[in-house]
Amino acid sequence: MKLFNTLSGTLEELKLLRKGEVSLYTCGPTVYDYAHIGNFRTFVFEDLLRRFLEYQGLKVKHVMNITDVDDKTIAGANRDGKKLQDFTQPYIDAFGEDLKTLNILPPNHPEHPPRATEEIKAMVALIEKLVAKKIAYVNDGSVYYRVSTFPNYGKLSKKKLEGNIQGARVDVDEYEKEEAADFALWKKAKEGEPAWDSPWSKGRPGWHIECSAMSMKYLGETFDIHAGGEDLIFPHHENEIAQSEGATGKPFVKYWLHAKHLLVNGEKMSKSKGNFYTLRDLLQKGYDPMAIRYALLSVHYRQQLNFTLEGMGASQEALKRIRDFWYERSFGAMRPEKQKGSGKLSILLKRTKQDFSEALENDLNVPQALGIIFAFIKSGNLISKDEIGTDEDKQADKFFNEVDDILGVFSKLFFTQDIPLDIRKLVEERQKVRKEKDFSRADNLRNQVRKKGFILEDTASGTRVKKLL
Ligand code: AMP
Ligand code: ZN
Numbered sequence: 001m002k003l004f005n006t007l008s009g010t011l012e013e014l015k016l017l018r019k020g021e022v023s024l025y026t027c028g029p030t031v032y033d034y035a036h037i038g039n040f041r042t043f044v045f046e047d048l049l050r051r052f053l054e055y056q057g058l059k060v061k062h063v064m065n066i067t068d069v070d071d072k073t074i075a076g077a078n079r080d081g082k083k084l085q086d087f088t089q090p091y092i093d094a095f096g097e098d099l100k101t102l103n104i105l106p107p108n109h110p111e112h113p114p115r116a117t118e119e120i121k122a123m124v125a126l127i128e129k130l131v132a133k134k135i136a137y138v139n140d141g142s143v144y145y146r147v148s149t150f151p152n153y154g155k156l157s158k159k160k161l162e163g164n165i166q167g168a169r170v171d172v173d174e175y176e177k178e179e180a181a182d183f184a185l186w187k188k189a190k191e192g193e194p195a196w197d198s199p200w201s202k203g204r205p206g207w208h209i210e211c212s213a214m215s216m217k218y219l220g221e222t223f224d225i226h227a228g229g230e231d232l233i234f235p236h237h238e239n240e241i242a243q244s245e246g247a248t249g250k251p252f253v254k255y256w257l258h259a260k261h262l263l264v265n266g267e268k269m270s271k272s273k274g275n276f277y278t279l280r281d282l283l284q285k286g287y288d289p290m291a292i293r294y295a296l297l298s299v300h301y302r303q304q305l306n307f308t309l310e311g312m313g314a315s316q317e318a319l320k321r322i323r324d325f326w327y328e329r330s331f332g333a334m335r336p337e338k339q340k341g342s343g344k345l346s347i348l349l350k351r352t353k354q355d356f357s358e359a360l361e362n363d364l365n366v367p368q369a370l371g372i373i374f375a376f377i378k379s380g381n382l383i384s385k386d387e388i389g390t391d392e393d394k395q396a397d398k399f400f401n402e403v404d405d406i407l408g409v410f411s412k413l414f415f416t417q418d419i420p421l422d423i424r425k426l427v428e429e430r431q432k433v434r435k436e437k438d439f440s441r442a443d444n445l446r447n448q449v450r451k452k453g454f455i456l457e458d459t460a461s462g463t464r465v466k467k468l469l
Contacts, residue, residue: 001056001361003225004302006233006256007156011363016224017254022053022060023223025215025253027232028113030067031091032076034278035098037296037307038269041262042229044293045301045364047104047408049227049257052360055406063218064107066092066115070207074193084194085117098279101289102296103408114214116205120196122213123205126247127185127198135246139176141188141201147181150242156256157234183239185209208239212252215240221248227257259301265308282312291316294409300367318370322400323410325377327466330397334385341389345380349395352376356403366407373403419465423454427465430456 002011016022026046029035035043046064053060067073068088077087092115099106107113116123127143130136135149147153147161154160161181177183184206189195195202205213215223221244228237237256244252261268264275282292295315299305328334352372359368380396404410419427430445446456449465457464 001052002363003255003257004363005254006258007253009158012255014224014255016058017222020058022058022225023219024050024053024060024062024225024227025211025219025223026062026064026107026226027211027228027236028064028066028107029091029095030070030072031088031095032072033091034094034280036269037264037277037279037282037292038229038262040098040102040104040279040292041296041305042227042259043099043104044102044296045259046227048297048301048364048366048406049225050105051406051408052364055402061109061219062105062107063109063215064113065119065211065214066095066113067207067210068092068115069117069194069204070210074204077194078192094280101279101283102293103290105408109218114218116210116214117194119210119214119217120198120205122217123209124186124196124198126209126213126216126243127205129247130185130243133246136185137178138200141203142176142184143186143200144177144182145185145239145242145246147179147183147242150246152245153181153242154238156241157238159234159238183208183235185243208236209243211236212240212243212247216244216248216252221250221252223253225255225257226253228259230258230260233258257301260304262296262305262307264306266306277307285309287312288316288319290409291319294319297366297407297409298370300363300365302363303367318374319409321377322373325380326397326400326410329380329388329393330400336385336388336390336393338386338388339390341392342383342387343392344383345388345392345396348376348379348383349392349399353399360406369407419454419467423449423452423465426452427456427463431463 001014003014004010005012024046026043029039050060050062069084073084073088077084080087096106127136130145131138131143134146136143136145138144186198186200186203186205186209188201188203193204195204215226226237226240233256241252263269264277267273267275269276279289279292283289291312292315295307295312296305298315298318329336352375355372356369359365359372362368400410426445426449430442430449433439433441433445449456454465454467457466
């Protein structure tokens with residue numbers, strides 16, 4: 001498959017460090033507030049990447065950190081008069097719930113996402129290495145990275161040291177630096193700030209060192225893919241490269257992937273403009289979470305996504321078209337009865353599968369892949385029910401399941417729309433007791449659902465709920 005590597009500025013064939021295995025690091029949320037839909041645009045893109053790699057049979061080691069200490073989290077905790085951890089924990093929990101709502105696979109390595117505050121040792125060790133190599137220097141208890149020691153600085157963002165970096169934004173905390181481009185690795189704590197022990201002072205890590213330390217700890221000094229939103233290219237990822245490669249002398253990451261920022265009604269999201277949406281805001285307006293996911297996914301990750309509420313309506317419609325087709329053919333009135341069909345659907349399906357994969361292999365071209373699905377639906381609708389055999393129908397159902405494994409947008413549990421809340425609750429409860437192997441209670445719940453006019457179908461890929469007509 002081909003991916004656009006920010007480092008080379010070109011589409012590159014993905015060549016893995018280890019056969020059959022992908023090491024993937026995605027920068028996680030800074031937990032000082034609920035994540036907004038811009039954040040989720042990036043997280044959904046990363047989820048698509050992960051799912052498509054897995055679909056191709058690769059084992060993906062996916063690390064995503066939680067940034068639970070930085071300037072913003074500290075400021076938030078101070079404002080609310082809370083201890084840092086008490087301030088961040090509810091946002092960490094909310095983020096986990098939001099991932100589930102949007103059907104984003106949780107990172108799988110290590111078992112829980114590493115939190116910056118629990119990985120300070122690895123950060124201190126990395127900074128010590130840089131100090132020993134004189135790449136970093138200590139000034140009044142804080143430690144800074146000496147950018148002039150890293151000749152390749154700017155290779156990711158294509159910024160030159162002379163010119164646009166010198167005199168760039170100077171962090172107010174960092175007045176002790178030798179050069180404007182130098183950045184803090186360790187910040188001596190000010191009065192009342194959370195602080196950890198280190199050889200230099202009681203203090204806290206800089207944001208950039210957090211990701212270098214956590215990614216290398218869990219994925220090794222060199223790994224395959226590092227992803228995030230485009231705002232992270234500079235300085236965050238540029239600095240990660242300088243820190244990691246400075247310390248190890250090895251290439252840090254092979255492929256750097258960045259999602260373009262989402263705009264709302266053509267503007268940057270901001271609270272003061274009133275165009276700022278968290279996922280929760282949209283759910284409150286009554287949008288189907290899968291329609292939100294669809295809206296975030298349906299524009300190519302390197303194209304500008306302009307989010308509007310009208311666009312949400314279109315996403316909902318598009319999703320309904322796919323769901324209706326799938327549902328009607330596989331379970332509804334259009335379900336074929338004959339065993340053998342004319343073969344028309346098989347031929348169509350074969351080409352569709354091929355084209356669908358090719359679109360995604362080409363830098364995850366989702367708009368093209370969706371176009372192929374809609375073309376399939378259009379042609380499929382022209383084939384009459386009598387011409388389709390049950391075997392072909394099963395193949396089509398399998399294909400839609402595969403598509404859903406990759407796009408994760410049709411929702412396994414609530415297959416049809418308009419499933420009332422009380423039914424959803426019963427279905428969820430049944431999922432839960434089934435996991436606990438309480439099958440008699442599960443059957444009982446199924447019957448309750450049935451009495452309310454819905455039936456459940458357990459398939460290899462999940463449970464479907466359908467309304468009895
Ligand atoms: P943060 O919580 O600010 O550290 O950001 C989490 C992720 O969301 C990072 O990958 C950011 O690059 C990304 N991000 C932030 N704002 C947007 C936006 N408007 N559109 C897309 N991605 C964003
Ligand atoms: Zn990061």
